[in-house]
Amino acid sequence: MIRYLVRRLPSLAMVLGAASLLIFGVIRLIPGDPASILAGPDAGPDTIAAIRHELGLDQSLPAQYAHWLGGVLTWNLGRSYIIGGDISSLLGAGAGNTVLLTSASLVIAVAVAVIAGPLWASTRRPWLEHLLTGVNTLAIALPAFVTGVLLILLLGVLLPVLPSGGVPPDGLLADPTITVQYLLMPATCLALPLAAVLARYLAESLRTEMSQPYVATALAAGVSRRRIVTRHALRNVLPTSLTVLGLQIGTLLGGAVLVETVFAWPGLGQLIEQAIIMRDYPVVQVLLLLSVGVFVVIQLLTDVVHALLDPRIRLGGAR
Amino acid sequence: MTDTTVAGAAAVPGSEPPSGDVPVIAAGNAPAFPGRRRTPLLRGRGLTGLILVAAVIVAGVAAPLLAPYAPEEQIRNANLLGPSWQHLLGTDEVNRDVLSRTLYGIRVDALIVFIAVPAGAVLGSLAGVVSSQFAVADVVTQRVFDVLLAFPALILAIGLTAVTGPGAVPIGVVVVALELPLFGRLVRTATLAVRELPFVRAAEAMGAPRSWVLRRHVLPNVAEPVLVQLALSMSGAVFIDSAMNFIGIGVRPPTPSLGSVLAASVANLHSNPMYAVGPLIVIAVLVLGCQLIAQALTADRRRAGA
Numbered sequence: 322m323i324r325y326l327v328r329r330l331p332s333l334a335m336v337l338g339a340a341s342l343l344i345f346g347v348i349r350l351i352p353g354d355p356a357s358i359l360a361g362p363d364a365g366p367d368t369i370a371a372i373r374h375e376l377g378l379d380q381s382l383p384a385q386y387a388h389w390l391g392g393v394l395t396w397n398l399g400r401s402y403i404i405g406g407d408i409s410s411l412l413g414a415g416a417g418n419t420v421l422l423t424s425a426s427l428v429i430a431v432a433v434a435v436i437a438g439p440l441w442a443s444t445r446r447p448w449l450e451h452l453l454t455g456v457n458t459l460a461i462a463l464p465a466f467v468t469g470v471l472l473i474l475l476l477g478v479l480l481p482v483l484p485s486g487g488v489p490p491d492g493l494l495a496d497p498t499i500t501v502q503y504l505l506m507p508a509t510c511l512a513l514p515l516a517a518v519l520a521r522y523l524a525e526s527l528r529t530e531m532s533q534p535y536v537a538t539a540l541a542a543g544v545s546r547r548r549i550v551t552r553h554a555l556r557n558v559l560p561t562s563l564t565v566l567g568l569q570i571g572t573l574l575g576g577a578v579l580v581e582t583v584f585a586w587p588g589l590g591q592l593i594e595q596a597i598i599m600r601d602y603p604v605v606q607v608l609l610l611l612s613v614g615v616f617v618v619i620q621l622l623t624d625v626v627h628a629l630l631d632p633r634i635r636l637g638g639a640r
Numbered sequence: 641m642t643d644t645t646v647a648g649a650a651a652v653p654g655s656e657p658p659s660g661d662v663p664v665i666a667a668g669n670a671p672a673f674p675g676r677r678r679t680p681l682l683r684g685r686g687l688t689g690l691i692l693v694a695a696v697i698v699a700g701v702a703a704p705l706l707a708p709y710a711p712e713e714q715i716r717n718a719n720l721l722g723p724s725w726q727h728l729l730g731t732d733e734v735n736r737d738v739l740s741r742t743l744y745g746i747r748v749d750a751l752i753v754f755i756a757v758p759a760g761a762v763l764g765s766l767a768g769v770v771s772s773q774f775a776v777a778d779v780v781t782q783r784v785f786d787v788l789l790a791f792p793a794l795i796l797a798i799g800l801t802a803v804t805g806p807g808a809v810p811i812g813v814v815v816v817a818l819e820l821p822l823f824g825r826l827v828r829t830a831t832l833a834v835r836e837l838p839f840v841r842a843a844e845a846m847g848a849p850r851s852w853v854l855r856r857h858v859l860p861n862v863a864e865p866v867l868v869q870l871a872l873s874m875s876g877a878v879f880i881d882s883a884m885n886f887i888g889i890g891v892r893p894p895t896p897s898l899g900s901v902l903a904a905s906v907a908n909l910h911s912n913p914m915y916a917v918g919p920l921i922v923i924a925v926l927v928l929g930c931q932l933i934a935q936a937l938t939a940d941r942r943r944a945g946a
Contacts, residue, residue: 340791350803
């Protein structure tokens with residue numbers, strides 16, 4: 322296992338290194354001098370020079386890159402130009418909300434998939450199968466902000482049962498029942514595509530599993546189909562479904578930007594959206610690197626889980 | 641598809657087939673069943689998808705005829721009106737007709753999607769073919785693709801527009817950058833697989849030039865998965881395009897786009913609930929149509945392969 326990890330790490334480091342270089346380079350390409358933006362229109366050349374020096378912009382590009390990367394690695398992220406304050410404290414404030422939102426949507430996605438997948442695989446009613454196929458296609462294909470606006474329109478405006486956006490006025494931890502009300506729509510919206518992909522995968526692998534000889538044996542012995550699915554077949558297909566789930570978590574990152582924007586949820590997604598609109602590049606830079614990092618690490622973790630389950634990958638024999 | 645492949649290959653001047661028989665066998669898996677293989681888009685799901693996409697495109701092209709007002713026209717005394725016969729979807733926060741803005745919004749989005757996706761597909765396929773032929777190019781392009789794929793789609797979009805600023809062209813660039821690795825990987829893998837097939841090896845053994853084999857045997861067989869990916873990519877591009885417009889890094893106002901109309905509607909749904917309905921329906925129909933086409937093509941390939 323450790324050898325597998327060691328073999329994977331160099332390429333991971335290479336991708337992350339290249340991505341960081343790319344992000345750094347891209348942000349440097351932006352026209353306009355951050356120092357004069359920061360100093361304001363009335364500042365004299367001395368003030369601008371002082372700010373340039375303070376930000377390290379008078380150093381060579383490689384030195385600036387090294388300084389920035391060193392800062393990121395030691396969680397010394399610097400200051401935000403426009404939103405204001407320390408970037409690390411901005412991240413800290415948003416991260417909690419985003420983690421709450423994404424974990425809620427993960428729970429919803431897994432719950433929906435584990436119910437809908439087996440139902441889809443084992444149903445004998447054509448209308449139900451068509452319905453599930455149709456809903457599944459829509460859920461996979463519709464962008465998160467489309468379902469988000471639709472939910473707001475239906476449950477927030479036409480039939481006002483849930484708050485249309487924002488966070489509870491007294492904070493997320495004050496009253497769990499209110500928090501759940503605020504969380505329900507954004508989390509559902511974020512969960513939908515994930516649930517759909519997972520349910521489709523579960524259904525397809527369950528159909529394959531149901532043609533195994535042991536299922537025929539169990540059926541012949543008089544075990545009910547439902548029991549075979551829930552007790553035997555589902556358990557056999559769950560491990561590989563984990564991999565699918567892991568691969569899809571990356572889409573949650575992009576989805577979070579949209580969902581947090583639609584529902585005014587003050588997380589990292591909304592932070593990056595605001596930072597890009599306000600041209601607060603140090604914040605954009607750090608958030609971009611962070612999301613690439615999380616994305617790549619999740620992919621690695623997924624591969625590791627897969628390798629744990631499948632020795633052929635771990636030992637690298639076939640490839 | 642089959643017809644154009646055969647016709648195209650036959651029309652290539654100066655290509656000397658090494659033997660009379662090989663091209664006929666190789667020209668595709670189609671000729672034996674001409675009726676069956678030609679029509680996945682003209683029946684069932686494929687047809688439904690095609691009609692949905694075509695309807696949206698027609699609505700966009702005919703926007704000047706269909707729209708009751710100009711997209712940027714501000715109408716007196718018409719602030720956030722609900723639906724009425726004058727304004728079927730009501731009016732927006734600066735007194736513009738929402739239906740007109742939605743119809744004109746289709747044009748920008750459709751233009752971006754239908755130019756950028758094919759461009760990305762062509763460039764990506766070229767990269768795929770090149771990297772399947774030359775080892776050095778392979779290493780370089782694969783590493784570039786690795787880095788491109790390390791960015792979640794919307795994050796890549798945000799990074800690129802940080803440099804270029806918002807606009808229609810940046811959206812196109814983002815779509816191309818997203819499609820490059822998809823088509824590149826797909827074509828590379830498919831090309832490598834086809835080159836191992838017996839009839840291709842036979843052609844090579846008979847001394848057929850590499851470029852001829854590539855054009856005559858490999859590309860026609862790679863075309864089908866590329867078509868499926870094209871339909872899926874269209875759906876993905878509608879997503880990215882409207883998402884970028886939605887979060888405000890797309891087409892600049894006051895030019896309407898589906899995403900920006902939808903974004904503006906969120907804050908005003910209480911005054912005019914119909915505000916969001918137009919873009920919601922159009923985006924849903926476009927995305928669903930592309931998905932149906934992709935499903936029909938995939939099902940057809942699966943049946944043919946079986």
